[in-house]
């Protein structure tokens with residue numbers, strides 16, 4: 001029976017209206033990574049970084065999970081009911097998997113959370129969205145919480161847990177990720193080398209693709225529900241009621 005590992009990236013949220021990072025109109029096109037996505041940028045100009053993330057945090061209020069997020073939850077529930085292993089890891093900092101009902105490992109952090117650099121406290125907050133005003137820590141009153149996201153040069157979250165799940169997987173799906181940012185970009189090859197069947201859903205073959213991967217080109221909101229129906233049938237799973 002399968003042990004499924006799913007890695008998602010910005011492409012799964014593109015159909016909900018959140019821009020991806022790379023390519024035309026990508027989030028990184030209009031911004032210098034060094035300025036807005038590094039600890040050094042935050043030290044240099046916290047007001048600029050805060051404004052950038054407050055806009056992204058506020059934008060979450062205008063989007064909804066799409067059919068791909070919902071389909072992955074359906075598959076997770078069907079596998080859980082059959083006692084099978086399922087791991088969902090996302091590089092996305094939006095909360096669309098969570099709002100669909102999944103509990104992904106958010107390896108690059110979460111926009112809906114703020115982090116205190118002084119006492120380490122985390123606060124769930126999507127209320128304070130003013131781009132011009134910092135939020136103080138509710139635990140220690142440190143005046144400036146930071147976005148609880150992983151910046152370039154910082155360690156992604158839950159790496160040990162992710163690697164354990166990856167080591168035992170028999171099937172691997174990469175959805176909406178360009179295969180540019182490590183360590184996540186290495187998971188596909190790792191799963192493949194371990195003998196897992198590998199699917200890639202993307203708009204074009206990503207940089208880390210291999211001829212052995214089963215390439216499912218097209219929008220996640222169409223491709224993923226179809227794949228989920230196929231797997232439920234092939235694996236003889238019982239779909240769960242919503």
Ligand code: OAD
Nearest residue numbers: 009010011014020021022091176177178202203204219220
């Ligand atoms: P990218 O913007 O690099 O890649 C998005 C991928 O999604 C591309 O391969 C597109 O072809 C694909 N895509 C676009 N629209 C799609 C759709 N509707 N359906 C399916 N696929 C679609 O985003 P990521 O790979 O997620 O890290 O980027 C990885 C990391 O780089 C991010 O987590 C972020 C960024 O810098 C940090 O900020 C640490």
